[in-house]
Amino acid sequence: MISRRAAALPPSSTATLDAHVKKLVADGADVINLTGGELDFPTPDVACRGGIRAIEDGFTRYTAVAGIAPLRQAIANRLSDKWDCGYDGDDVIVTNGAKQALANVFSVLLDPGDEVVLQAPHWVSFPHMIAVAGGVPVVVETGPDTGYKLDPGTVAERITPHTKVLLLNSPSNPTGVVYDSAELTALARLAADHDLLIVSDEIYSDLVYAGPEFTSVAALGTDAWSRTITVGGFSKTFAMTGWRIGFAAGPQPVIAAMTALQGHTSSAPSSISQRAALSVLHDEPVAELKQRKAELDRRRSLACAGVADLPGLELAVEPRGAFFALVDVSGAYGRQHDGVEIKDAATFAERLLHEVNVAVMPGADFGAPDHIRISYAVSGEDITEAFHRIRGFLSR
Numbered sequence: 001m002i003s004r005r006a007a008a009l010p011p012s013s014t015a016t017l018d019a020h021v022k023k024l025v026a027d028g029a030d031v032i033n034l035t036g037g038e039l040d041f042p043t044p045d046v047a048c049r050g051g052i053r054a055i056e057d058g059f060t061r062y063t064a065v066a067g068i069a070p071l072r073q074a075i076a077n078r079l080s081d082k083w084d085c086g087y088d089g090d091d092v093i094v095t096n097g098a099k100q101a102l103a104n105v106f107s108v109l110l111d112p113g114d115e116v117v118l119q120a121p122h123w124v125s126f127p128h129m130i131a132v133a134g135g136v137p138v139v140v141e142t143g144p145d146t147g148y149k150l151d152p153g154t155v156a157e158r159i160t161p162h163t164k165v166l167l168l169n170s171p172s173n174p175t176g177v178v179y180d181s182a183e184l185t186a187l188a189r190l191a192a193d194h195d196l197l198i199v200s201d202e203i204y205s206d207l208v209y210a211g212p213e214f215t216s217v218a219a220l221g222t223d224a225w226s227r228t229i230t231v232g233g234f235s236k237t238f239a240m241t242g243w244r245i246g247f248a249a250g251p252q253p254v255i256a257a258m259t260a261l262q263g264h265t266s267s268a269p270s271s272i273s274q275r276a277a278l279s280v281l282h283d284e285p286v287a288e289l290k291q292r293k294a295e296l297d298r299r300r301s302l303a304c305a306g307v308a309d310l311p312g313l314e315l316a317v318e319p320r321g322a323f324f325a326l327v328d329v330s331g332a333y334g335r336q337h338d339g340v341e342i343k344d345a346a347t348f349a350e351r352l353l354h355e356v357n358v359a360v361m362p363g364a365d366f367g368a369p370d371h372i373r374i375s376y377a378v379s380g381e382d383i384t385e386a387f388h389r390i391r392g393f394l395s396r
Contacts, residue, residue, distance in 0.1 A: 005132060034383075041292050043238065044289075047240060062271070063271050063274060066262070074278055092248070116165040118137060119149070144317070147177060148316065159196075165199055171320070176300075178321040181212070200217040208321040240276070243276055299378075302387075326373055349362045
């Protein structure tokens with residue numbers, strides 16, 4: 001009844017588990033949810049007021065497919081002023097979240113059989129987006145020896161005549177690693193040597209706490225700019241997940257193709273959400289965002305310390321950006337809990353939720369089968385209580 005392509009597409013494991021946990025909470029369960037990819041901070045007031053004004057002004061009709069021109073220019077200005085990317089409004093398309101931007105990028109870049117090189121661990125949706133677009137995900141394993149980052153030499157070994165795209169994600173979900181400028185320059189040079197396009201997912205660019213400062217790939221020079229499509233959004237920086245506003249910036253032929261595709265699928269994003277996004281860029285709450293980032297850094301420290309205090313569990317790598325920590329749980333394998341043996345990360349997560357009401361994300365779909373992903377986007381009190389419960393779980 002359905003296509004082979006659709007039949008091979010699993011539900012998003014992160015979205016599915018997060019929805020399940022939220023239902024448990026709504027039903028009255030005392031669950032601490034460490035699975036989510038959204039901050040617990042409210043949307044900044046300036047964005048909310050911008051959305052309200054849009055409604056009051058009757059700005060509730062279709063907009064141009066690529067988004068309203070003032071918002072496209074404001075996004076370009078922020079990318080250029082903050083990260084030195086050199087974009088103009090015509091280089092930008094506004095989308096229904098960064099997820100749609102990524103899906104549309106792969107749809108317009110890939111022909112059947114084209115290969116996309118990406119690293120593992122990776123965000124769960126990357127391989128499926130590539131496959132749905134007809135491409136082939138080529139996953140390069142990373143680990144402690146490379147700091148959970150792509151090594152140019154290893155990447156070069158996986159490049160074939162069918163390779164078309166190098167996919168980068170810094171800061172990374174789920175590891176929280178941040179590539180420095182030299183590392184990105186080496187990868188951009190490799191892409192140039194093999195005439196590859198670069199898709200750079202920079203949704204967490206504003207959330208870097210320690211180590212190297214954030215570098216945008218498009219800022220690395222004329223050649224890097226010409227082959228890079230930068231993807232970002234408002235969900236993480238501005239806690240605007242439900243508003244569904246993302247964007248892609250890049251060479252105008254790619255943006256034009258994405259606009260044509262969007263015109264035949266979703267059309268433009270919500271006019272109200274676009275005005276909210278424009279408001280938050282025109283009057284960016286810098287002091288408020290700085291305070292939020294400092295709070296996230298405090299939570300990061302709590303999470304890292306909490307993992308260090310757990311017997312048998314180990315932090316894969318210190319997260320320096322985003323709001324996730326990847327934790328190796330293989331040291332807990334073999335334990336018996338209510339007659340169930342913990343034999344993998346999925347079992348660990350299932351027993352943790354069942355026994356002590358702490359929800360974490362198993363790592364298999366991230367390409368990290370012996371790990372769990374912990375989100376520290378919740379309050380410090382919840383993080384502290386969650387690790388108290390996990391310690392109790394491990395001591396049984």
